[in-house]
Amino acid sequence: EIVLTQSPGTLSLSPGERATLSCRASQSFSSTYLAWYQHKPGRAPRLLIYGASSRATGIPDRFSGSGSGTDFTLTISRLEPEDFAVYYCQQYFTSPLTFGGGTKVEIK
């Protein structure tokens, strides 16, 4: 199975700052099959990015995704108060689908 490792585990930033989240895979796969999710406590996870770089419907353009092969990145250009949450990457290239361990973006 493909293991996804996210870093850092926690990112402490202030509103308005730029957040850069990393997701590294244990083996290379097509970027077509990489997604990012935002998760807040008690709420349904929300799809942000699919295909490594395509924003899902209704996602603000401050969220962007990039990467290929084994290294993928989610960037939030300017953090808004509602962006403080846990972010997960996920691959759907092969079964079993797997998720990274998450990066918590917290208010500094």
Next chain:
Amino acid sequence: QLQLQESGPGLVKPSETLSLTCTVSGDSITSTNSHWGWIRQPPGKGLEWIGNIYYSGNTHYNPSLKSRVTLSVDTSKNQLSLKLTSVTAADTAVYYCARRARDSSGSYPIDYWGQGTLVTVSS
């Protein structure tokens, strides 16, 4: 607006069967462009994909759970169901149902999740 609502017992005894239902509104479970599935998250741990099902009944399961999991759909009620047998404390988790919808490249990201339901395994 698509909504997924999980329901079922919040407490299950060890060795018994965990049964959950997900009611889908805002889309048909027979959509040819969608698969439906379950993901879980034990307290303080990461997300684990359980499996998914197409409306025709075609299923894919996580090998780690395959021997204990059964997914099914009820097209008349627009619902999907999860059964997990022989549960232990390790199966305590928030269980999410989710939709995988075909995107422009022909792949199937998980695009909608339910809010999740906590199931505790304890005597």
